[in-house]
Amino acid sequence: MSSPEAAALLTMQGVQKRFGATYALKGVNLTVRAGEVHALIGENGAGKSTLMKTLSGAYTADAGEMTLEGKPYRPRHPLHARSLGVCMIYQELALAPHLSVMENILLGIEPTFGPLLNWPEIRSTSRRALDEVGLAEVAPETLVEDLSIAEQQLVEIARAVAVGCKLLVLDEPTSSLTQKDVRKLFALVHRLKDKGIAVIYISHALEEIEELCTRFTVMRDGETVGHGVVADVPVPQIIALMVGRAVEDLYPRSPRTVGEPIVEVRELAGAKFPRSASLTLRRGEVVGIAGLIGAGRTEMLRAIFGLDPQKSGEVRVGKNSAPASPGGRWNQGVGLVSEDRKSEGLAQNLSIADNLTLSKLHGLGPWRFVFPSRQHAACEPWITAFPIKCQSADQPVEDLSGGNQQKVAIARLLHHDCDVLLLDEPTRGIDVGSKAQIYAWIDRLALGDSSRHQPPKAVLVVSSYLPELLGICDRIAVMTRGVLGEARPVADWTEHSLMMAATGQDHLQSSA
Amino acid sequence: MNKEKTSQPVPSAGRKKNRIVELAGRLAALVAVYLFFVILTPVGKGFTSDANTQLMLQDIAVVAMAAIGMTIIIIAGGIDLSAGSVIALSMITTAYVLNLGPEGNKLVVQHPTLMPVLAVLAASGVAGAVGLLNGALVTCLRIVPFIITLGTMQMARGLAKLVAQEQNIYPPAEVQDLWIAKLLDPARTVFTFPFLPIAVWLVILAAILTALFLRYTRLGRHIFAIGSNEKTAVLCGVPVKYTKVMVYLIGGLFSGFAGILFFARLGSIGQPTEAIGYELFVIAAAVIGGASLLGGRGTILGTMIGALIITILRNGGVKMGWPQYTQEIVMGAVIILAVAIDNLRNRKRH
Numbered sequence: 001m002s003s004p005e006a007a008a009l010l011t012m013q014g015v016q017k018r019f020g021a022t023y024a025l026k027g028v029n030l031t032v033r034a035g036e037v038h039a040l041i042g043e044n045g046a047g048k049s050t051l052m053k054t055l056s057g058a059y060t061a062d063a064g065e066m067t068l069e070g071k072p073y074r075p076r077h078p079l080h081a082r083s084l085g086v087c088m089i090y091q092e093l094a095l096a097p098h099l100s101v102m103e104n105i106l107l108g109i110e111p112t113f114g115p116l117l118n119w120p121e122i123r124s125t126s127r128r129a130l131d132e133v134g135l136a137e138v139a140p141e142t143l144v145e146d147l148s149i150a151e152q153q154l155v156e157i158a159r160a161v162a163v164g165c166k167l168l169v170l171d172e173p174t175s176s177l178t179q180k181d182v183r184k185l186f187a188l189v190h191r192l193k194d195k196g197i198a199v200i201y202i203s204h205a206l207e208e209i210e211e212l213c214t215r216f217t218v219m220r221d222g223e224t225v226g227h228g229v230v231a232d233v234p235v236p237q238i239i240a241l242m243v244g245r246a247v248e249d250l251y252p253r254s255p256r257t258v259g260e261p262i263v264e265v266r267e268l269a270g271a272k273f274p275r276s277a278s279l280t281l282r283r284g285e286v287v288g289i290a291g292l293i294g295a296g297r298t299e300m301l302r303a304i305f306g307l308d309p310q311k312s313g314e315v316r317v318g319k320n321s322a323p324a325s326p327g328g329r330w331n332q333g334v335g336l337v338s339e340d341r342k343s344e345g346l347a348q349n350l351s352i353a354d355n356l357t358l359s360k361l362h363g364l365g366p367w368r369f370v371f372p373s374r375q376h377a378a379c380e381p382w383i384t385a386f387p388i389k390c391q392s393a394d395q396p397v398e399d400l401s402g403g404n405q406q407k408v409a410i411a412r413l414l415h416h417d418c419d420v421l422l423l424d425e426p427t428r429g430i431d432v433g434s435k436a437q438i439y440a441w442i443d444r445l446a447l448g449d450s451s452r453h454q455p456p457k458a459v460l461v462v463s464s465y466l467p468e469l470l471g472i473c474d475r476i477a478v479m480t481r482g483v484l485g486e487a488r489p490v491a492d493w494t495e496h497s498l499m500m501a502a503t504g505q506d507h508l509q510s511s512a
Numbered sequence: 513m514n515k516e517k518t519s520q521p522v523p524s525a526g527r528k529k530n531r532i533v534e535l536a537g538r539l540a541a542l543v544a545v546y547l548f549f550v551i552l553t554p555v556g557k558g559f560t561s562d563a564n565t566q567l568m569l570q571d572i573a574v575v576a577m578a579a580i581g582m583t584i585i586i587i588a589g590g591i592d593l594s595a596g597s598v599i600a601l602s603m604i605t606t607a608y609v610l611n612l613g614p615e616g617n618k619l620v621v622q623h624p625t626l627m628p629v630l631a632v633l634a635a636s637g638v639a640g641a642v643g644l645l646n647g648a649l650v651t652c653l654r655i656v657p658f659i660i661t662l663g664t665m666q667m668a669r670g671l672a673k674l675v676a677q678e679q680n681i682y683p684p685a686e687v688q689d690l691w692i693a694k695l696l697d698p699a700r701t702v703f704t705f706p707f708l709p710i711a712v713w714l715v716i717l718a719a720i721l722t723a724l725f726l727r728y729t730r731l732g733r734h735i736f737a738i739g740s741n742e743k744t745a746v747l748c749g750v751p752v753k754y755t756k757v758m759v760y761l762i763g764g765l766f767s768g769f770a771g772i773l774f775f776a777r778l779g780s781i782g783q784p785t786e787a788i789g790y791e792l793f794v795i796a797a798a799v800i801g802g803a804s805l806l807g808g809r810g811t812i813l814g815t816m817i818g819a820l821i822i823t824i825l826r827n828g829g830v831k832m833g834w835p836q837y838t839q840e841i842v843m844g845a846v847i848i849l850a851v852a853i854d855n856l857r858n859r860k861r862h
Contacts, residue, residue, distance in 0.1 A: 307747065327749030338747055345747070347740035349808050358737055359748040361730045368730045412748070 009034040009198045010055075010073070010086075010167055015064030017050055024050040026222040028064070032167065037189060037199045039209040039230065042219035043242055043403070043431030048202055051219070052169050055200075056088040057081035068167070079108055087160035091172040091429070093152050095144045102126035102140035105159045129162040130155075134188055150181035157188065168192065169200045174208060175429050178293050179499070186212055204431065205465075206235050218242055243433050250436055251471030252443045258474070259283030262458050263334070263420055265304060268313035273299035275482035277313070281420065284456030286446050287487055288463060288473035290498045296482040297462045298339055301422045305329050305336045317420065330359050335413035337406075339424035339462070345409045346397045353379045353393040355408055360416045382411035386437060403434025410438060414445075421445065421459045427468060439472055446474075466495045480504045534802065534857070538817045541850070545821050549828030559831045566698040566709070568827050573696060573711040574599075574773045576819035578790070579797040580715075580722050581766025583815040585657075586798050587726070588759045589739035589807025590650065593661040595767045596790035597668035598642050600783075602635040602771025604672045606692070607681035607782025609634050618684045628692040636768045642668050643764015647757035657760075665791070672784045681782035693780040695773055711773050718769070723812040735759060740808025796843075797822050800850040821846070 010032040017025040025047050032038045042048050053059045055066070057075030066073040068084060075081035078088070095104050103110075105126045111118040126140040133154045144152060153173060160168050170189070174182045189199055189212060201213055209216060210230060217227040218241040226241045263281040268274060273296030281287055289297050302308040304315050306325045314321055317332045324332065338345035346355050353375040357364060364374040379393040386407045390400060397405055406426065413421050423442075427435045448456030463469050469476055470490060477487035478501040485501060553559035578595050585592045609631035613619035620627040642664055649660045687693050695711040706713060726732040734755045737745040745752055774787060801818030803810025825846060829839035 325749070326747060327751065330749040336747065338743075343741070344743040347737055347744045347808065350736060350740045354733060354736065355744070358733070358744070358750065361733055365728070369728050370730055370733050371728065 011067045013065040015061045035196045037213045039213035039216035040202045046219040047222040085166035087165040088169045089156045097145035129158040133158045167198045171202045254447045256284045264316040266314040269311045270303040273482040277484035281458045285474040286459040288461045288469035288476040291479035291502045295479045297479045333419040335418035336422040337409050348398040403430035424462045553831045557831045570696045572823045576715045578770035578794045579815045579819045581763035582794045583798045585763040586803045587739045587810040588735045590657040594665040596787045597665045598767035599771040599787040601668045601672040602639045602768040603775045604676045604782045605635040605638045606631045606775045610683040639764045639768020643761040647760030651753040676784040695776040796847050
């Protein structure tokens with residue numbers, strides 16, 4: 001286990017964690033060396049989060065051994081783990097927005113003079129930590145709520161640095177960052193590594209792992225199923241380890257026949273964004289919208305769907321050209337999947353059946369009645385067809401993994417039998433297996449099924465993940481600062497040209 | 513190492529079992545509270561006597577009736593602090609209508625069939641109007657319901673005092689013989705028809721209908737959706753404003769019905785300063801019954817058990833000869849304990 005160049009900083013041997021009769025961790029072995037970036041890979045529900053919570057002291061392991069720097073490591077609670085040098089940065093940031101940056105950095109470990117806070121030391125310690133993470137321009141007195149998400153994340157890392165962290169865990173750190181901020185973060189991770197800090201990096205983006213990490217460990221079903229050196233193992237093999245089988249083709253694309261236009265957007269402008277968007281969506285095609293985060297893509301979908309007001313322009317759905325409320329759009333056969341399934345897309349403590357049928361409760365009983373048995377019957381086909389992994393349609397959505405939650409959100413549109421599907425970041429933060437199933441469904445919907453009288457549907461996908469857009473779309477348009485460019489056939493685009501257009505460097509496109 | 517037991521629960525049986533366990537827990541708490549007082553109350557105080565049981569039934573009917581409405585509001589993610597004042601306003605309106613006409617020639621004496629019906633309609637109408645106002649203000653002003661209903665609580669109380677001219681209203685003695693005064697009259701014995709006071713039957717009927725309404729109608733499911741996540745409801749095209757207004761309207765109506773019962777409970781008089789702070793008992797009944805103030809969670813059956821627990825505690829405390837302050841401390845502790853147990857159970861599930 002020990003290697004000549006670097007000793008193990010952290011070892012985990014046969015770690016188990018049980019909730020009731022269910023094993024969340026069945027046996028985990030993990031070795032992380034000082035000064036390495038170690039990728040922890042696995043589908044959602046594989047047990048990564050449970051493992052990291054065990055590591056950070058939020059959970060106590062039921063069996064197994066952990067050592068830190070050769071000594072037994074048994075964190076009693078997160079603050080204890082932190083004092084031993086193990087720090088977590090969760091996907092959802094854990095900062096107090098109304099407090100200042102420095103109060104956040106030293107929260108819980110404030111230096112004091114007797115009963116009084118030692119403000120000068122708080123200030124200088126935070127200053128040093130902020131400088132170290134590349135936030136030299138941020139004053140320690142700034143309120144956290146005034147910072148961007150990327151800066152807030154760096155403040156969290158500064159919090160770890162300030163306590164002399166030895167092992168830093170980053171859980172999906174890039175999921176809400178722009179490309180530029182991702183570069184900054186990677187540079188910081190490299191600097192931390194060079195200082196001898198070990199980093200455990202959890203991500204679904206295998207490209208990131210290839211770029212950043214030296215070694216990897218793969219988890220599946222609560223067990224570690226493989227580890228190795230990133231440079232020595234080809235990506236398909238890593239994916240095969242994750243899903244337990246080979247993934248044939250992630251992006252299926254059947255030969256589709258494009259039909260009549262079904263949605264026409266003319267010079268649409270919203271309160272702030274979009275500034276101008278024109279687009280025609282036809283049956284039987286998948287159109288992608290690329291662009292940077294904050295370019296106004298989500299706002300465009302919301303304006304089309306009637307969630308945000310329409311300032312000018314026209315959205316024509318079939319024969320209807322008047323602005324409509326979300327309820328009106330559903331009636332016209334348009335459905336939207338929100339980018340934020342947790343706080344908008346799904347009612348977390350309601351059942352799968354309630355969530356899936358919410359937009360279309362009529363037909364589930366006579367008059368204005370809704371029969372639970374019919375609700376269930378309406379859900380069953382989607383639960384089996386997707387498939388959605390759950391105990392029953394009665395289960396609250398909050399019990400499901402992210403991927404399965406997302407499938408419920410999409411299945412709502414299928415239950416409604418929408419002709420137009422507006423999908424906002426449909427695969428963000430979900431595991432590869434679920435992604436593949438969602439791609440397959442998008443393909444199936446755009447293709448239609450004449451034998452079952454299912455006409456082809458129109459799909460509009462907003463995504464920040466370019467390989468996905470290039471993989472599933474027929475046409476792609478790029479949104480730059482609120483202005484939507486022309487939708488061009490996917491063959492005309494490359495990741496590079498999409499990125500150029502998104503950052504506004506593609507002058508050809510704007511003049512075309 | 514112990515043997516692995518990765519048996520998955522049988523589909524859906526787990527959740528149903530969970531619900532039954534939860535219900536059993538509440539029933540056990542109810543029985544425990546009741547037995548506590550049965551065992552500890554001095555024999556001479558007559559906690560279990562017929563008279564006292566009837567008294568408790570009367571109190572339960574009032575609290576439970578209002579708590580049905582409150583549960584709907586809480587499930588929708590709201591709160592109604594005006595409930596106590598609306599109960600008083602409804603009671604005053606009932607008394608006022610039954611007291612119309614010149615002294616010695618009251619309308620109710622001439623029209624003993626019509627006037628009670630008018631009284632009920634007027635009381636429900638006024639209470640419904642306050643509910644409607646709550647709903648309209650919450651949806652149009654976009655101010656949290658806590659603040660809105662804190663305001664209407666004062667307004668409804670003021671209105672009750674205005675209608676009553678800051679005095680008790682004593683309708684003519686003939687009212688005592690009308691059905692409206694006898695809503696809470698005990699059945700002759702528990703074994704003769706109608707076994708329980710009429711009002712208790714009305715509460716049971718209302719509870720069943722409301723439970724069915726919440727589970728089996730579109731509006732009912734929309735109420736849960738709005739309480740669980742309003743943004744999701746908007747996204748799914750649920751008519752959020754309409755639903756909210758309906759919720760507060762229904763809540764107001766139930767407080768109004770409770771006020772009519774309160775009129776009978778007080779011996780057919782209207783007291784504008786009665787039922788102060790009553791909204792807290794009503795909210796407590798819903799919360800003890802498992803409703804979440806965050807919305808999206810709650811059951812009528814649970815609330816009914818909560819109403820029973822609250823009433824038994826209040827009555828039992830008096831019978832034990834506890835001073836007011838002890839009663840209040842115990843009541844507060846029970847509310848916190850009930851919610852803490854619920855939270856613990858929910859946390860364990862994850």
